[in-house]
Amino acid sequence: MTKIKRILTLIICVAILASATVIGTSTASASGSGAGLVSWAYRAYNEHWKYVWGGASVGSVDCSGLIYSYAGGERVTESMIAASPESGSISSIPRIHGLGLYQYGHVGVYVGGGMGIDARDEISNVCLDSISNKSWTQWFKISGVSYPTSGWQEVAGQYYYYEDGQYIVNTSRTIDGVTYSFGSDGASNKTPSNMSSTADSSSSNKKHKKKKTAWQLGDSGSQVTKIQKRLKELGFYNGDITGYFGTATQKAYKAFQTAAGVVVDGICGKTDRDILYSNNAPVYVAPTTVAKKKTTTKKQSTKKTTTKKTATKSPVEIITPDIVGTSAGKIWNTLNGSEEALTEKELLSLTKLSGQSLYLGLGWLAREGKLESDGKEFKLA
Numbered sequence: 001m002t003k004i005k006r007i008l009t010l011i012i013c014v015a016i017l018a019s020a021t022v023i024g025t026s027t028a029s030a031s032g033s034g035a036g037l038v039s040w041a042y043r044a045y046n047e048h049w050k051y052v053w054g055g056a057s058v059g060s061v062d063c064s065g066l067i068y069s070y071a072g073g074e075r076v077t078e079s080m081i082a083a084s085p086e087s088g089s090i091s092s093i094p095r096i097h098g099l100g101l102y103q104y105g106h107v108g109v110y111v112g113g114g115m116g117i118d119a120r121d122e123i124s125n126v127c128l129d130s131i132s133n134k135s136w137t138q139w140f141k142i143s144g145v146s147y148p149t150s151g152w153q154e155v156a157g158q159y160y161y162y163e164d165g166q167y168i169v170n171t172s173r174t175i176d177g178v179t180y181s182f183g184s185d186g187a188s189n190k191t192p193s194n195m196s197s198t199a200d201s202s203s204s205n206k207k208h209k210k211k212k213t214a215w216q217l218g219d220s221g222s223q224v225t226k227i228q229k230r231l232k233e234l235g236f237y238n239g240d241i242t243g244y245f246g247t248a249t250q251k252a253y254k255a256f257q258t259a260a261g262v263v264v265d266g267i268c269g270k271t272d273r274d275i276l277y278s279n280n281a282p283v284y285v286a287p288t289t290v291a292k293k294k295t296t297t298k299k300q301s302t303k304k305t306t307t308k309k310t311a312t313k314s315p316v317e318i319i320t321p322d323i324v325g326t327s328a329g330k331i332w333n334t335l336n337g338s339e340e341a342l343t344e345k346e347l348l349s350l351t352k353l354s355g356q357s358l359y360l361g362l363g364w365l366a367r368e369g370k371l372e373s374d375g376k377e378f379k380l381a
Helices: 002-017 034-046 063-071 078-082 222-234 247-260 270-276 321-336 344-351 355-367
Strands: 087-089 100-103 106-112 115-121 125-130 138-140 151-155 158-163 171-175 178-182 371-373 377-380
Touching: 034 063, 034 106, 034 115, 034 125, 034 151, 063 106, 063 115, 100 321, 158 178, 222 247, 222 270, 247 270, 321 344, 321 355, 321 377, 344 355, 355 371
Parallel strands: none
Antiparallel strands: 087 138, 100 106, 100 138, 106 115, 115 125, 151 158, 171 178, 371 377
């Protein structure tokens, strides 16, 4: 029996290696900004990137790879959270764009307004969800990533105003002679008249900046937001207004260019942009199809009536990285609170886990080197 359990644990460890979500040992420094990370996360969501274990490139990421593919540095592990310059309980998460979200075995990106984006699993892929719908336990600042302290900040095509390290909400401010209102999500009701005080942007980067005249795949900002809104008004775009020029926006813009009779290249340049915002801009017309009537000749057949028995299947527990991580956390807390090693039966009773979840959690802890067992009892290493 002991040998069977050990073999089962090894099999589980291998299975978890194929589904675990927090990996990596890179030692390079991370870089980038919280706002940039949010835009990157929205890109992954809007372009329907796939969850691939170990992935950290455009189109294929795992949970830590979503952050690593933008910021570089280390793969987000518990040790990196420990090294984070600032962290806290999820119940007290500050209003800062681009924070890391953490639960045992999983990480995500806080995009503001109580929402998070994470590369979840091979079924759900990249998800945008309320942080209250996930079992997040901590927030943390990602080491090497810069976060704003004061002034204007553009995030995914919307504008926010930071004071004392957080964006303001449910209030108004008169800034440079203009009064702005900020809703519950913190977004300004107007585009700032002066972005010179934008948080965490250096004046040296603003000097000699060439004025942008065209927008295309990969661009982001307030102009992309305007393009998306106008395309939506005309019926060419039915996606979310994100301020990111992704493949869905490019497809919609090409459809508009086709209707306008201009060069179809998916690039919003001056000529077709003037048409886009004019009163004579074309509107989307859905293609019409003529349904052909299908003529069928009925064949008479004598079918044997049989009574089909439906087999009653026992419920199947669907295993996801969330379940594995949560199970491992429960086992760790139980063993940590016990002065003695515990048997499988005792762990089942104390954790209230199913047998399958218990073995998966044990396998996870064994893979992490946090578990010792003689085949009968378990304790923390």
